[in-house]
Amino acid sequence: xxxFETRGLTKRFLGVTAVDGVDLxxxxxxxxxxxxxxxxxxxxxxxxxxxxxxPDEGRVTFRGRDVTGVAAHRIARLGVGRTxxxxxxxxxxxxxxxxxxFLQQHQEESLVGRLVRAPRVRRLEAAAVxxxxxxxxxxxxAARADVPAGTLSYGQRKLLAFAAALMPDPELLLxxxxxxxxxxxxxxxxxxxxxxxxxxxKTVLLVEHNMDVVMDISQRVIVLDHGQKIAEGPPEVVRRDxxxxxxxxxx
Amino acid sequence: xxxxxxxxxxxxLVAVPWIVAALLPGQQRYVLHVLIFTxxxxxxxxxxxxxxxxxxxxxxxxxAFFGLGAYTAALLATEGHWPFAAAxxxxxxxxxxxxxxxxxxxxxxxxxxxxxxxxxxxxxxQVVATNWVDFTHGPLCVTGIPKPQVGxxxxxxxxxxxxxxxxxxALVALLYRGLTTFRLGRAFHAVRDNETxxxxxxxxxLKYRMLGFVIxxxxxxxVGALYVSYVGVLCPGELTVSLSVNLLVMIFLGGIGTLRGxxxxxxxxTALPEVLRMAPNWRMVIYGLLLLVIVIRAPDGLEGxxxxxxxxxxRPWGA
Numbered sequence: 001x002x003x004f005e006t007r008g009l010t011k012r013f014l015g016v017t018a019v020d021g022v023d024l025x026x027x028x029x030x031x032x033x034x035x036x037x038x039x040x041x042x043x044x045x046x047x048x049x050x051x052x053x054x055p056d057e058g059r060v061t062f063r064g065r066d067v068t069g070v071a072a073h074r075i076a077r078l079g080v081g082r083t084x085x086x087x088x089x090x091x092x093x094x095x096x097x098x099x100x101x102f103l104q105q106h107q108e109e110s111l112v113g114r115l116v117r118a119p120r121v122r123r124l125e126a127a128a129v130x131x132x133x134x135x136x137x138x139x140x141x142a143a144r145a146d147v148p149a150g151t152l153s154y155g156q157r158k159l160l161a162f163a164a165a166l167m168p169d170p171e172l173l174l175x176x177x178x179x180x181x182x183x184x185x186x187x188x189x190x191x192x193x194x195x196x197x198x199x200x201x202k203t204v205l206l207v208e209h210n211m212d213v214v215m216d217i218s219q220r221v222i223v224l225d226h227g228q229k230i231a232e233g234p235p236e237v238v239r240r241d242x243x244x245x246x247x248x249x250x251x
Numbered sequence: 252x253x254x255x256x257x258x259x260x261x262x263x264l265v266a267v268p269w270i271v272a273a274l275l276p277g278q279q280r281y282v283l284h285v286l287i288f289t290x291x292x293x294x295x296x297x298x299x300x301x302x303x304x305x306x307x308x309x310x311x312x313x314x315a316f317f318g319l320g321a322y323t324a325a326l327l328a329t330e331g332h333w334p335f336a337a338a339x340x341x342x343x344x345x346x347x348x349x350x351x352x353x354x355x356x357x358x359x360x361x362x363x364x365x366x367x368x369x370x371x372x373x374x375x376x377q378v379v380a381t382n383w384v385d386f387t388h389g390p391l392c393v394t395g396i397p398k399p400q401v402g403x404x405x406x407x408x409x410x411x412x413x414x415x416x417x418x419x420x421a422l423v424a425l426l427y428r429g430l431t432t433f434r435l436g437r438a439f440h441a442v443r444d445n446e447t448x449x450x451x452x453x454x455x456x457l458k459y460r461m462l463g464f465v466i467x468x469x470x471x472x473x474v475g476a477l478y479v480s481y482v483g484v485l486c487p488g489e490l491t492v493s494l495s496v497n498l499l500v501m502i503f504l505g506g507i508g509t510l511r512g513x514x515x516x517x518x519x520x521t522a523l524p525e526v527l528r529m530a531p532n533w534r535m536v537i538y539g540l541l542l543l544v545i546v547i548r549a550p551d552g553l554e555g556x557x558x559x560x561x562x563x564x565x566r567p568w569g570a
Binding site: 050051052071072073074076077081082084088089090091092093097100101102104105106111114115116117121125164165168 | 426429430433434435437438440441444445447448449450451452453454455456462
């Protein structure tokens with residue numbers, strides 16, 4: 001059984017069908033890319049499956065459980081991590097606090113324990129700090145741990161957002177354009193990070209415009225156009241698919 | 252070193268009634284009265300800053316929660332002959348319950364509508380307090396509210412009220428600190444700064460907004476109950492929108508979202524009108540100008556000035 005699945009997923013905005021009956025499934029441990037021209041519905045699909053939008057039709061299942069229409073924070077809690085297309089960090093929190101914010105709800109949600117800083121919560125916090133330090137180190141931001149995230153460069157914030165999404169060790173990670181608008185060195189760094197995740201057995205679904213990245217790292221590519229799935233398969237096959245070529249370059 | 256200064260400072264605060272008696276023998280009553288108001292206003296401002304500074308929602312409903320606590324405690328003590336130890340928690344509880352009931356629909360509103368909605372609620376509460384004469388005595392006010400008595404301990408003298416105010420302020424400051432630092436603070440600030448990202452971090456935005464709003468309302472209710480037990484009289488005029496304005500001036504003057512800033516702001520705001528008593532006609536003008544200067548020249552409030560000042564001092568050659 002697939003780790004993650006959509007069946008007939010449909011989302012309309014004022015008569016425009018942004019996502020149109022999409023069936024999609026991702027097996028545990030897969031690295032899948034979702035591509036398509038601008039406005040083809042990739043981000044809308046991401047928002048539908050992570051609880052930010054409620055689909056008009058269709059079902060979303062994660063680990064065999066129906067999560068259609070479940071609130072975003074609940075889906076995240078179930079083990080679905082995501083990043084956003086526009087760089088998204090908490091600018092006033094320090095880099096390490098950004099990471100800690102992403103793990104704490106998964107460790108405990110005790111209001112009283114947090115208020116009085118119970119020994120159990122302190123121990124969890126110490127473990128979280130240790131994990132955050134090692135993740136910051138792995139994305140090369142160890143030296144910036146204590147600066148406000150808002151003062152980091154665009155590329156650094158992108159890496160920070162990526163590391164933050166990894167904090168709770170999600171079973172499924174959805175990355176929305178991780179390589180967009182960052183310099184070539186950082187693109188290589190991001191590619192290496194995603195590959196490393198895949199090697200560890202993590203399941204990754206990414207939306208990406210950079211074809212070099214997509215063709216280089218994905219096992220399987222799904223192509224959307226006008227909200228519909230028009231092709232699916234290994235990168236080298238999809239690349240030559242006439243429907244895909246037409247969607248990108250016109251007839 | 253820090254602990255030593257803290258103990259010394261606390262001891263000095265507790266000893267204030269004797270210090271004042273020694274230094275300003277004729278003025279003791281007046282000075283203590285101002286200090287009691289400062290402590291109560293400081294507690295109220297901290298509870299307000301939980302909502303405005305940390306939840307990040309411009310609520311104008313605070314006078315209503317203050318009033319609910321005040322009226323509950325005042326009416327239970329006078330008409331119901333409830334002891335203070337029961338009337339105070341009843342005031343806190345009712346304010347919390349109403350905050351819970353009001354918060355759920357209010358937080359469906361976006362920023363500006365939220366401010367308008369809470370303002371509407373505050374006005375309705377005041378109108379009810381003014382016009383439901385059979386129940387609240389309306390403009391005739393609730394009078395003869397008894398002094399607090401808990402067991403053998405009776406709070407009736409000015410020093411006793413001062414210590415009560417000081418204990419309240421310490422408790423509220425402790426609660427404020429617990430809520431706004433560590434994991435709770437991080438969750439509040441995540442929701443305040445980016446709700447979408449907070450949800451991706453598994454934080455339920457509504458839950459944390461409600462938590463701040465309800466605790467803020469409950470504390471305001473408690474301060475209301477203590478306030479009437481000190482003043483002895485409660486009139487609907489205490490619940491007006493101008494209380495929200497005063498609280499806003501305090502937290503912006505002192506430094507929104509900071510414990511020390513809000514306390515400094517509350518102290519400055521309570522002491523200032525007393526200093527300006529000689530020029531009563533100019534008081535509001537001076538307030539207005541002061542607020543204008545602060546917002547333009549020091550948007551972080553007095554707290555920002557204190558921080559900049561102390562960081563200058565630490566540099567080896569000054570600025």
